[in-house]
Amino acid sequence: MTNKIEAPLVRLEWDAANELVDNASNIVTVTHVSPDGDAIGSLMGLTIALREHGKTVMPVVDGGCPDFLRFVPYSEDIRGMIDGLKPDLVISTDASDQPRIGKTGNQLLASNGVPLIQLDHHQTNLLFGDANLVDARTVAAAEGVLDWILERGWEVSQNAAQALLTGFVTDTLCFRTSNVTASTFGKAQILMEAGADLTLIVQNTMARKPTSRHRLYGHVLSRMKLEDGVIWLNLTVEDFKFAGMPLGEYTGLSGYLIEADEAYISATFKEIEETVIECSFRAVPGFDVSRVALSLGGGGHVLASGCTITGKTLEEVEELVVPMLKKQVQLGKPIYR
Ligand SMILES: [Mn+2]
Known part of the structure; x- marks a missing residue:
């Protein structure tokens, strides 16, 4: 194995996707479980644009829309269950494999044999759509949704733009990630000219967080470990109880840990049940955590990825995964520091 970063995965089957959309009237849009800003932003940007072009569209995700994303236009329409829905087309956004679209998404596909378009930007995408x-x-x-809207020659409405810019802002940590290019700003300009409010998004996502997250950080950070360029933390069920956070809620800790000067790869191992462990990885440019996640049944991006490991305890997962991450540190070289 070398540290060669693979060419970006690009598979744009516009004609097939457009034909499926043109032949459908009743569409359900879905996105990944534990939805983040890009999941809800891409889901609603697409939903709004399709509705504006005469389609009946119902957005669905397991558990519904998280509270902090309720500022996204029409997010109150997002259902947490599929009862009664019989679409003639399902479109998923921001999910790299079919299990990621959760119980609702998979029930929809199983019960109807309905066709699936999947729109995503993860390097590890398994190309699971029709x-x-x-x-x-x-x-x-959200950028992929905008590209599709522009490809169809559609106007971008203010509501669609607001939803889509939310995805841009949250996935790029406010235009700070290494994949941001001049063209990213060109597209953000299109969205802001259509009326999207950047400050509204920043104040509801990047600049605010539940106080319980501060409580969790104060409780666990002294336990972090740093060896051979890998920094990591184990999070137990007890830690979440102490902080008053719902089990498994997004913590942002891997993104925080990777800011440490001596770290090239960070990880958090989150105990959901005794032998169900969620792993989250981050890397600085020059390293790759996508393949570790993929080999463990997960996926993601070169610099940010994750997986869920079942049948092992927190300690066993740490023992298995940390050496894999240390190996990735040896295979890489920092580009900017
Ligand atoms: Mn995304």
Whole structure:
């Protein structure tokens, strides 16, 4: 194995996707479980644009829309369950494989034999749609949705733009990630000219967080470990209880740990049940955590990825995965520091 970063995955089956959309009238849009800003932003940007072009569209995700993303236009329409829905087309956004679209998404596909378009930007995408719109060069699934809207020659409405800019902002950590290019700003300009409010998004996502997250950080950070360029933390069920956070809620800790000067790869190992462990990885440019996640049944981006390991305890997962990450440190070289 070398540290050669693979060419970005690009598979844009526009014609097949457009034909499926043109022949459908009743569409359900879905996105990945534990939805983040890009999941909800791409889901709603697409939903709004399709509705504006005469389609009946119902957005669905397991558990519904998280509270902090309720500022996204029409997010109140997002259902947490599929009862009664019988679409003639399902479109998923921001999910790299079919299990990621959760119980609701998989129930929809299983019960109807209905066709699936999947739109995504993860390098590890498994091309699981009947039509695939995957571009790993895009910074967010929301950018892929915008590309599709522009490809169709559609206007971008203010509501669609607001939803889509949310995906751009959250997936790029406010235009700070290494995949941001001049073209990213060109597309952000299109969205802001259409009326998207950047400050509204920043204040609801980047600049605010639940206080319980501060409580968790204060409780666990002294336990972090740093060896051979890898920095990591184990998070137990007890830690979440102490902080008053729902089990498994997004913590942002791997993104925080990777800011440490001596770290090239960071990880958090999150105990959901005694032998169900969620792993989250981050890397600085020049290293690759996507293949470790993929080999463990997960996926993601070169610099940010994750997986869920079942049948092992927190300690066993740490023992298995940390050496894999240390190996990735040896295979890489920092580009900027
Ligand atoms: Mn995304």
